Amino acid sequence: MDHNEHLLLKIQQYLQGQLQPGEMHQLEREALDDPMLQDAIDGYRQAKLVDHRQLSLLQQRLENRIAGQLAEKTAFYFGWQRLAVAATAGLLFFIACILLWMVINHHQHKQAQPQKKVDVELTPAPH
């Protein structure tokens, strides 16, 4: 039995008059020094019920809320936005590689062409 259930059971037994006088006195003294406990006892007394099922549901809600953060975290790491950015970056890199390859290839192709021989004869200019 966890802390919550134990405390709730004690409050329930207290409100139903099932505790021994010594235990009742102990809880009352504790409540006098602990306004949160006092308010909780008052609240359960007003509501005329101590519902363990209700508390279990609340604990479940809390667990779901915490699990929600973990799911968010996972979604953040592998979310579509990140994937889109990564895909765009990859595509740009690919295009850049192709352009570079084309430039290099063109340059090499140019260098590979045979050089044309041009004979130039120089004749003295007439005076």
Add this chain to the structure above:
Amino acid sequence: MAFKKITPEIRSGFSEQELLFNYRVSGDLELLGLLYEPYMSLIYGLCLKYLKDEAKSEDAVMQIFEQLIGKLRIHEVSHFKSWLYTLARNHCLMELRSADKHPHISIEETFVEFEHFEHPAITGDPLEEKLTIMEQCVQQLNADQQQCIRLFYLEEKCYKEVAEITGFDLNKVKSCIQNGKRNLKICMDKFGNGS
């Protein structure tokens, strides 16, 4: 205090202060859950007292948790339980205010009777002095409070037994003990300050 990576195995051994510190650094909701969960049944009861509605109280318990998510990353809290109590109570009062419902607070619950008296001269052993002061302060209480305080604190009777002995109803016993305790504290402080 150094930040420690907390695994589920070592999580249960952490003190409240360590959980607070680690949550403030990491923002890990699991740590906040560990801090909040032990108080959930009390917070729910507190919300029931102020909001007087089960569904609203359940929502309030979760809304208070949502408030903690942000606040505990900013504030350095030394006494978590009292801080949480104030936060939860304020949340409920704000809820009531926003719903334009004013909480009915009975005079009996909050009214502290204040009585004037002559200060006696105090000399001798400190413990003896304190006991003398306490006895004098108890005598300053009205008859009902005096009777309830003696039965509750000195004879260690529970409210039910005090009610049976005095013939008062339980609410009156509770009110007498709460107000009597408050009055005693004021009286003792007055003597302690030597005013």
